[in-house]
Amino acid sequence: MVWARGLRKSYGDLEAVRGIDLDVRPGEAFGFLGPNGAGKSSTMRMIAAVSPPSAGELMILSMDPTTHGPQIRARLGVCPQDDTLDNELNVRDNLMVYGSYFGMRKAEVAARADELLDFVQLRDKAKGKVEDLSGGMKRRLTIARSLINDPDLMLLDEPTTGLDPQARHLLWDRLFRLKARGVTLVLTTHYMDEAEQLCDRLVVMDGGEIVAAGSPLELIRAHSTREVAELRFGVGDNEQNAELVADLAPRVEVLPDRLLLYTDDGEATLAQVHERGLAPMAVLVRRSTLEDVFLRLTGRTLVE
């Protein structure tokens, strides 16, 4: 669906994407995980056949975006990070106008618009103003709009950024359904839980490069331990205590507010901590997540 080798994008002296390789397969959900400024959105705009690559090779749906942009875009569904809905049109007319750009006949768009409003649960808002919709509803309408042409490949740039938890879950549910219908999803996110929930495979991006690739589970296995013991000492005491527990786990990370001990048995490690007479204010044993993978690979947390 998407194939890239040595793909680059620069803006003047700034290199946003520094030579990445991609292989997105039909029917999968593929994610770009990384902090703001990692080059995710620049990559997405190139895959959307809008932004021309600065160097490297890129094929989308087996076509070259520099020569077949309109043909590629005819089969894509794009849900951009920033809202591009038309506030002066009502909810349904946003879909009607957008469908016309794809050369669809009016009756065809109308039928599809009603179907999609049902799908994103906005049927009762069809005649309503876009301005009056909540953030989650707007995002769902944008998704409905991007599906108007029944795309083979859907691009979602940070689909749930800025949404409340309930709205996120509703949106994830719709994306699962799309995937079940065989639509290939490519999405960017800086939420590790979103990446774990939605993506079959993902790449971790940092500073314009891919620093790791694989399924969420593979990445966690390859770059982290099974469990993590989190210790919270008082403010300023974390670093000092880190030295006292350094030998209890193969890897210890010091964050401003807590210590992370990477270990295969969190409870056992915790017991050893207590044996040493240390009394953290709070403790937590959890499974490793993509956040830990990211911390390991880049030395930084995802959401700062």
Next chain:
Amino acid sequence: MAPAAVLSTVTSAVPSWEMVARQRVYWATVYRRTWKGSVFTSFVLPLFYVVAMGVLLGRFVDAGGGSLDGAPSYLSFVAPGLVASYSMQVAMGETTWPVMGMIKWSRTYYAMTASPLAVADIVAGQLLYVMFRTASTGAVFLLVMSPFGVFDSWVGVLLAWPVTVLVGLSFAGVFTAYAASVNSDTAFLVVYRLLVVPLFLFSGAFFPIGNLSAPLQWVARATPLWHGVDLVRMLVLDDVQVGAALVHLGYLVLLSLVGWVLAVWRLGKRLEV
């Protein structure tokens, strides 16, 4: 820019007319939500101008007995100038703020570029809409003025109508390119005060440019609005000098084409990054 780059910029400005046609639903909705206001202003504004400038101010001018480049009265001198100037102002109104809005505020252009539409198609849609707007406001302007007996040739009026559209287009392309290049709408106020208003006042709409000092006359002759004003005036007063008319026409067509290409180039730079 190297000649090859110029050539590729020019060829990439050619739209796919099928893609342009796909935008009719969008532009029809834009027109539907603005036409009530625009019909009122496009009818009333010419009337105000003609009454104030042509009829009332004209009494003093005609009493003074100045030379008006062959026009029988000040009213018939000023009317064609007003039509052409108004077209420039409509073109500015339909490109500057709306174009910036579609880039920065409603971000409609970004939604369009995610569809099969290319930048050249989007610019063509935008400029055709401006032509439609200048054609409709120009037609109303000409109709409003006709009862004042200012036109000597009906054929000339019918020919002057597309010329007013051409005047609008010659500004619309350049203004679209400009709107795609700036970051703040305060830039438009500068353009309005330092370009549009001086052009409106000094391009021969209100007085023969022969009244200007020699160097300023040449400045006036270099501006697109003067070519538009003079051509419209020749046509409606049935006083066509073929050579001069062709120069006016050529100038306006050339500027329209250059502006169109510039608009595609600048909007491409803005959107395809």
